[in-house]
Amino acid sequence: MNIFERKQEARIPFVRLEEVDEVSTDPAPWGVNWPHQYDSYLRTVDMEESDYGGSDGMTASKLEAHPWLKRLFAGYAFSLDYREARGHAYMLSDQEKTKRVTERKQGGACLHCHASVVPTYRRLGLIEQGEMDVTELELAHDFNWPAVMKGFEKMSTMDYADAHAEIEMTPDGTTASGKAHPVSCIDCHDPESMAIRVTRPGFVNGIAALAKSDDPVPHLPSIQRWRNGKKDRDYDPNRDATRQEMRTFVCAQCHVEYYCATKETLFFPWGNGLKVEQIEELYDNHKFPDGSDFIDYKHGETGAKIYKAQHPEFELWSQGIHARSGVSCADCHMPYERKGAMKVSSHWVGSPLLTADKSCQTCHNVNAQELVDRVHIIQDRTKALTERAAVAMTSMLDAIRAAQAAGATDEQLAPILELQKKGMWRLDFISSENSKGFHADQEAARILGESIDYCRQAEIEALKLRAPEAPEPTGEVIEVEGITPDDKAPVN
């Protein structure tokens, strides 16, 4: 008997008072049928705090809290505005308001994870496929993956404003004109059966690529099964994944590292595997459609080619003991709560530290405070190491700029900028991951250790460019002395 089986029993048949279908991005009608889940879903507007900005409602600026982030992101829009995350209810408005969008041109792909966008993908896809006018009936009728994929690619070529406008032109189930909603029921549930499903092209393509790789993924047994099968079709999470895996995949549609600008269609870089160095290797060998090398931005201070890491929660979780033990995102972030005689999944997705009893005690037989303390021990270690890596990163930048000022050539600087890229990528990977290391504590520390090493190496090489040849060491190596010098100290 395990959590998974236990939850199965909690399932209870439901009566539909309101019809919902494939255009119902407005959660309200769903809420009539499933009031408990809807109520908790609405609570994502609440703002309670836990340390390190977990569920922080102020969305304090991370740039002000950690000034070194400005130098990490120098030359990139993230240096303008980068804040704490908050509840799902805000995902769309926060995106509309960020300076990254208001002060810089952004791509339509941004909406992949910030709006309930699938019916719009379908509509754009049908148009691309040559349909003149797409009726609401047709949109509502079925999911139509081919059209959704086409529309997704289309939107990746639009810019943000146009894409946003398209969403408002798509019916949302209540008003024909339509309205843009943040993540909604339809994004994770089949309106027919209410079974959980994934709807995001970025994830479907990414997980299929992962399945094709040879990265061992013992925590995702259905991928192992697909690999042992005939492979006559791509791995399809909606067909192949276990329900327990789906309880993670619905989140992995968004809480992942991504490429999302307009030089290429949005993608998740999992073709070599999910580890930090495997993703780096994929980017190293990746070329844009125009044939140029993959890059997110040229670093504003040194000109190095930098990869930007974004919230790799799924990737880090994958390296942790919880994933290895089959514990899904929903187990901790959507714990079951007792509603009278039945148990329902909390849709108030937030910090598990606010619900440690329900989120953790189902497995850990210790009191809630002790569980919170254990998390803080892990997060404090991660935080200390992150700050240490940040110091190494900034003093590296100073050293490289000094070398440049001293007239170092591009040939001389090339290997140094490569080290800078490696060091920054690892630091960003952990500091942009939102669990402060909890999702995989030792792995997070390992990655930060490597970040420190690469940044310091870059600093050293930059210094060497300015230092004269090292002289032959002269000082002789002292022979081993006896551990016991003969002059013994008086005891006590």
Add this chain to the structure above:
Amino acid sequence: MNIFERKQEARIPFVRLEEVDEVSTDPAPWGVNWPHQYDSYLRTVDMEESDYGGSDGMTASKLEAHPWLKRLFAGYAFSLDYREARGHAYMLSDQEKTKRVTERKQGGACLHCHASVVPTYRRLGLIEQGEMDVTELELAHDFNWPAVMKGFEKMSTMDYADAHAEIEMTPDGTTASGKAHPVSCIDCHDPESMAIRVTRPGFVNGIAALAKSDDPVPHLPSIQRWRNGKKDRDYDPNRDATRQEMRTFVCAQCHVEYYCATKETLFFPWGNGLKVEQIEELYDNHKFPDGSDFIDYKHGETGAKIYKAQHPEFELWSQGIHARSGVSCADCHMPYERKGAMKVSSHWVGSPLLTADKSCQTCHNVNAQELVDRVHIIQDRTKALTERAAVAMTSMLDAIRAAQAAGATDEQLAPILELQKKGMWRLDFISSENSKGFHADQEAARILGESIDYCRQAEIEALKLRAPEAPEPTGEVIEVEGITPDDKAPVN
């Protein structure tokens, strides 16, 4: 979850065929009374392998496996000979045979953890207290802590050969002349009741000092209790510790960081706490009785003052989740095994990976192979980070030697040698710990991350001594470009 239960009915005292008392360092007579435990105890001569030299019978040379250790230990006896550990049965003979003893003068304190030495402490103590000839009866009669403490201090002033000879002059319960034995029943058991106990002065002093410190030790509740009490006497593990804590303390008599040369009586450096930086701080402020600064050795290549770390299993375990969850050394290293109609503690102390079913499966509901795999994932991360730290350490040494050759002054070098000390201390702390990080995985990675940082900083400072003043950075900082360049690449 509280892990002991009081108010149980007591065990029916064992039927004794052989009398054992406070001189019975020879395990044979105990074995007659408790054959199951004795049989498994004898198995510590067996040599089975598990990766990373766990329970490796060859006691391969660590110096050959990791040549960088030679440079880490340059100028210290460990650079002559340092091997894999093996079973308890070998502890005395391995000590007698190591080049560290055969080729260098060593102190008598070494025997504290390599022989069943307590009756000899008692005998020397009684002599110190002015007794002319100490009878076997008197030695056997009771434990006599005051005498044991005196003898312990006395032996710390002797050299190894003399101390060893003293043991052979002490009766061992079977022959009056006596014979030196490795760790034996009497070291962990009260011959009267068979209750477990600690007998090592080094531990008793060390844990009392820890209790006096304000380092929070939630994993050692009895220390917390003592702190909340009247404190009219020192914390005494044999009186105050819970049985579950004793299942760890018996091991912590030896599997700990120590100072053990003849400038001062053997001690465990826990006065500030058990964490790596707390121990370092204690050494930084510690003075030898002769008033000189504490030091283990002057580094052979650079002259830096180095602290040598030895097998801090207890200290690292203390930072881990198992300690926090009340899991003792004996739980994993001395698992219960069925013997007919009884459960007995395995006294074949070795790698739990060889007994994963008994050592782990009662708590972890997965198969033994999966458990071994989980350990290897942790150990592989630790090992990779250790090798990375070792590279940083050796290139630091080269850089410092170059600076010295270039004529850097002692004043200039002082802060650099301080960094070297910090970096080496942390690397040694984890590489001399024998679980390869398993006892506290994230903590081990954190410590190695710091080691890398300090070694690289030392290298940088050494380079700066040779490099000219850094010029003013000239290159201007590039303004943030839009994420979306206007020349859009064709989609797919």
Add this chain to the structure above:
Amino acid sequence: MENGSSTTSRRKNSWKRYSRARVYVGLFSSCFAILLGIVLGLGTFTFGYGKGASYLSNDPQTCINCHVMQEPYDTWQKSSHHNVAVCNDCHLSHDPIGKWVTKADNGFFHSLAFTLNDYPEPLRIKPRNRQVTQNACLHCHADFVHNMLPVNHQEETMSCVHCHADVGHALHARVYPILEPNSR
């Protein structure tokens, strides 16, 4: 003679339990007096609905008169003990007086908690009842674990569930939902 000493110690021990039991009886009846009023005020008293009498029976079926007992029940059925021990073998004191006391006060207070719908989620056993379960383990396994018993009365015995967390039912068991069956 050593045996002699230990049997006396046993007698001493059960005497301790007996006196403890009497305290409970007193405590129970007085609480009952006070609480009965409140509960009746609440109208339908679960002790009836929940077949409170079930507390007086040994059939696990009767425990699941309360849905909150469903999960323990289901996991118990898959546990190593469901052929050898029913709920009450572990959750009732095994000495004549303690037995009825436990039944009475758990029956009463659980009914009360159920009625007031006021109890922790997930359920956490109370220290008093944990001691009952520990004694239950020993009631059946004392000989087998004889070595683990304290050598004297100062010493404790480790809690059996420190290592055997899910012998009765996997409630807080750290389970592995998606691993293939062969990984168990």
